[in-house]
Amino acid sequence: MKAKIAVLMGGRSLERSVSLKSGKRVARALVSRGYGVTSLDVDETLVPRLLSDRPDLVYIALHGKYGEDGTIQELLDIIEIPYTGPGPLPSMIGFNKVLSKELFRAHGIPTPGYYTLSSSTLQEMGASELLGDAWEKLGAPLVVKPAAQGSALGVRIVEKREDLPGALIAALGYDDRVLLEQYIEGCEVAVSLIGTEDPEILPVVEIVPGSGFFDFESRYTPGKTDYFIPARLDKKVTAEVERVARATHELLRCKDLSRVDIMVGLDNVPYVLELNISPGMTETSLLPLAAEAAGMSFEDLVERLVELALT
């Protein structure tokens, strides 16, 4: 008898629609592999449902707040139902770019330089006075992003000093803490890792946004984003990218799965931008594409994550 699995999707996060796509696809894959599957759109009935159904496993196909920030993981730990992917702590850290970047720095993992600001420092301590300073130190252009947000929502590249406050307003729409981050010119890649100790590193995916920047606009403008698997990097650089990705995965003690997003600078240094513990699983998402390049069908990938979670 195969396991009874509840697939969690949707919810109230701003990435709801992508999560619904991921979740439905995962549920179909599990059904095709003979699992007993219940699909749950997360709302206030979630815990009572889980307590009465008592599935053998929860598959987390949630993206963004609540699903990726440790909230749901913590909850499942309390009611003692196993789930796919990492636990609360790596989720919390991965979702919070300030925490994760500080950790990267402390452990010698390269990450772009940054400052952080909160709406309260701006409003109650006159922090807007230091913007000029930050601008000078980080150099133009710079990237403004919400400290905690799972996707490119609220992210802006700022090339002119006068556009900085407007970019802060946009980012502060998503989180009351924002990062001003050094912009790294180079090649953007995503590395997916499966497993906990000695994880399998899937082929590196290179992302080429037509707009020059990987933002929400290129997501929605057809023909703007392209990708290459494996990434068009030389062997040595690829090995370095993989080493850094793995170090990041292990540093955060990610269980079973993570996707590490990296900017390979013109100096060939892989700068880690962030780590995702619940990467997208849609037909055009990075993790399934990487898995496919490694000869793993979508169903294989999903089943593998389930088996890892159950052992």
Next chain:
Amino acid sequence: MSPEIIFDPYTKLYSEASTLVRSSDIRDLLSITGRSDIISFGGGLPYIGGLPPEEFSRVMNDVLREGFTEAFQYGETGGLEMLKSRLVEVMAEEGLSAEPEHILITTGSQQALDLIGRLFIDPGDTIVMEAPTYVGALAAFCPNGPRITTIPLDDMGMRVELLEEELQRADASAPKFVYVVPNFQTPAGVTMQKSRRDKLIELAEKHDLLIIEDNPYGLLRFEGKPEKTLASRAPHRVVYLGTLSKTVSPGIRVGWVMAPAPVVEKLAVLKQSADLCSSSLNQMFAEAYLSQDIWKKNLENQKNIYRSRRDTMLKSLEKHFPKEARWTHPQGGLFIWVTLPEYLDTSKMLPLAIEQKLAYVPGTAFYPDYSGANHMRLNFSFPPEEQIVQGIKRLGKVIRKEIELYHSLGLDHP
């Protein structure tokens, strides 16, 4: 950054026109509004809960019993003749006299907009629209590649004197048409006053203009005296769009075009390639429903609900919105249009509102150049009154907080 991007291997195959479609991250954010815990001022949904299900089932059962063969068969491209006669009666309610031969039934008036775009616009042609304008009209026209001239509106509707200036500019190319929503405009909620209508017709005659008059909300007047339709003043200058979406139900997808005979014929040819004919079953339902007086009674009932919801929203706005905000006082329709201080950007504020479990549509959606960021459209027909009170209160807080933030960044003065 790590976005959930869409890699699309078919990109190279897509047509040029498909890339002109308006895309929006707002749509993605607003997908959350389908959840029951969100108070949504976002959509333009009529309140179906106010309609009597028994009456609708009875009418539908009659159709199924008496018209089975016809209801499940293809119909005429132009539409069901009997329904056209009913629609003539519906238009007569607004003082518009029409001939069934001048009517083409469409699958919602959205299809009419699509057909009109294809019939009249070549890439680079000039068309005139109000600013702000109906987002669905922008979506329908844009793939044809028009150059859009916008004419701002105020409380009296489109500022026709600015259209006149535009038409007199020596270098201006003659527009293919002028698209207007004269009654309780979406998104602004304003109604074009008589003097403006007179002037628009005068300009149309003088400059040989075609007017597209989109009138989805005309029968949803809560108070005041109706203005005569443009089509009734100058039928040869006007392509008129009607719909049952707001007066009966959007789910039946029944709309229509009334236009001069040659235009109707051309539109019918285009419609044939689009869908051969609109749903026979739905047209028969609409015909049967309109043949009984209940439709007027039900509409009256809907209007009472909407009027009361509008009043509640206006009162709540007065109470909870900051003093810098202004808004329209619609005499009908579904929407209130809010104007916030110039520097505010309502699309950047939307995620904060969603975090507070509410939604609205940012102003940028209604401008071809995505300007109008300091506006927002609020729908009052759908949410119940207690939600309107709650939601406007919360939204007022979100706006105040945002104003403070702008202030702390020194962005609150030009």
